[in-house]
Amino acid sequence: MAPQAEAEAQAQDSQDTAQIRVGDRTLDLPVIQGTEGEMAVDIGALRKETGYITMDPGFGNTGACRSAITFIDGEKGILRYRGYRIEDLAEQSTFLETAWLLIHGELPTKTELDDFVEDVTKHTMLNESFRKFMDALPRDAHPMPMCAATVGALTTFYQQPESEESIRQSIIRLIAKMPTIAAYAYKHSLGQPFIYPRNDFDYSSNLIHMMFATPCAPYEVDPVVAKAMDALFILHADHEQNCSTSTVRLVGSSMANLYASISAGISALWGSLHGGANQKVVEMFEAIERGGGDPEAYIARAKDPDDPTRLMGFGHRVYKNYDPRAKYLKEACRQVLDRLDVSDKLLEIAQGLEEITLRDPYFVDRKLYPNVDFYSGVIYRALGIPVDAFTVMFAIGRLPGWIAQWLEMRHDPDFRIGRPRQVYTGANERDYVGMDAR
Ligand code: SDX
Numbered sequence: 405m406a407p408q409a410e411a412e413a414q415a416q417d418s419q420d421t422a423q424i425r426v427g428d429r430t431l432d433l434p435v436i437q438g439t440e441g442e443m444a445v446d447i448g449a450l451r452k453e454t455g456y457i458t459m460d461p462g463f464g465n466t467g468a469c470r471s472a473i474t475f476i477d478g479e480k481g482i483l484r485y486r487g488y489r490i491e492d493l494a495e496q497s498t499f500l501e502t503a504w505l506l507i508h509g510e511l512p513t514k515t516e517l518d519d520f521v522e523d524v525t526k527h528t529m530l531n532e533s534f535r536k537f538m539d540a541l542p543r544d545a546h547p548m549p550m551c552a553a554t555v556g557a558l559t560t561f562y563q564q565p566e567s568e569e570s571i572r573q574s575i576i577r578l579i580a581k582m583p584t585i586a587a588y589a590y591k592h593s594l595g596q597p598f599i600y601p602r603n604d605f606d607y608s609s610n611l612i613h614m615m616f617a618t619p620c621a622p623y624e625v626d627p628v629v630a631k632a633m634d635a636l637f638i639l640h641a642d643h644e645q646n647c648s649t650s651t652v653r654l655v656g657s658s659m660a661n662l663y664a665s666i667s668a669g670i671s672a673l674w675g676s677l678h679g680g681a682n683q684k685v686v687e688m689f690e691a692i693e694r695g696g697g698d699p700e701a702y703i704a705r706a707k708d709p710d711d712p713t714r715l716m717g718f719g720h721r722v723y724k725n726y727d728p729r730a731k732y733l734k735e736a737c738r739q740v741l742d743r744l745d746v747s748d749k750l751l752e753i754a755q756g757l758e759e760i761t762l763r764d765p766y767f768v769d770r771k772l773y774p775n776v777d778f779y780s781g782v783i784y785r786a787l788g789i790p791v792d793a794f795t796v797m798f799a800i801g802r803l804p805g806w807i808a809q810w811l812e813m814r815h816d817p818d819f820r821i822g823r824p825r826q827v828y829t830g831a832n833e834r835d836y837v838g839m840d841a842r
Contacts, residue, residue: 426454440475457825464721467645468653469816473506473808474644478722483729485642486510491732499637500524500607503579503804506642507811521607527580528601528610530554530588531561538592547589547796548674554585556667566661574662575807582803583607586796587614593790608633611800616788628743629787633797635736636780639729640798642805644722648672648679652806653813654822662810669806670799676716679777679798685717686781686791689750692757697749699757707766717778718761724771733779737786746786754782 420435422445431453436444444467451457460466475484483490486505493502504512504520512520537557541550558577564570584601591598599614609630617623643649651672656665673679692699705713720727737751758774761767784794813819
């Protein structure tokens, strides 16, 4: 049995049960144990047996599904895709190989990978109609809604009824066309002509070429930049049931197709508390630099309970230790800036800010550490990516994770449409009052 299948077979219902007492009822509920020892109480029978539901705003304590894709240990700062450490994948794999791993559950054979790369390479072009589609949008449109709208519009070009084969084609098209959409959005903002994808470039080099080449002169893609971009995509590729992934699952659970589900995920990722934070982090560093470079004033605002300011790139719902991606990116920042012979005051500000918070009880007591967004923006800047395209880079990286999670949801034996409950707190029944009596 393949290691993945063996691990899944071990994720069985535990022999334990949990007891819950509501009113005069005591209910024994089954306990589920994951392959890494995580325990959950299955409350599926709760409402039927007791009339009660549970309440958990933000779902901080609620498992939405069983999943075999990504494992996070927030206390130990561990992140693995299908059991493989992200540090090893970032160092030794490629983004497309990691995408295959996330979607199929095992590392590809050479033939599988070669065929996958060829399929993706040959589907990078967008229908020419998308030029008019994008041209209709304002020049200063943010690239995230442009990407969400374009991905949603892909449905109108590929309308065949949903089948295993049509889903396979949609996966290839989405992974292949996302960099083209991102590059076109950037060129649209510059008023420059779109640069077509090329089949002689690898995945990340193609994106860089489409973003920065012009028809006026040859453009040489720096292999250091391409390799750093590929590693960044790997580090962002999946992260279990985060906000945008849960959005993709929920939309897909209504039987909305993959393009519509991914479009919704892109919109959710744009939020400043989620993927949009990487843009806010660099804007925060720039504000600190404009203020003289001392982060103390900004940190004081972030700690003030009456001030909504947050230290962007800090804190995490799951990690109560250093986000392993941030740890990797902090080192990668230095390497990329050295290799490109780039110095960036913002990196010094980032390191200074981190040093202060690691000693500050406010952050230490709340276990607030740098997350994936804290250093990624500094690297994107060094690679020449415009700041409002940082979250688009996040979306390109997260796409295979969204796809893998969507497929797992659709193949889940417990599959049903997502439909949370509520506790009603509004007005009780009352009669309508005509205007003259109000
Ligand atoms: C991503 O879920 C994922 O996996 C997401 C992600 C992925 O790969 O998909 O990892 C990507 O979205 C990373 C997070 C990027 N967002 C930011 O960097 C924005 C800044 N961070 C915060 O807004 C916050 O930490 C969240 C949103 C990330 C987490 O919010 P939670 O879990 O709801 O935590 P909370 O708001 O309940 O905070 C707990 C306490 C509060 O203080 P008290 O009420 O206890 O006094 O910590 C404080 C918060 O005020 N706090 C912060 C803070 N984050 C939390 N205070 C200052 N600055 C911060 N950044």
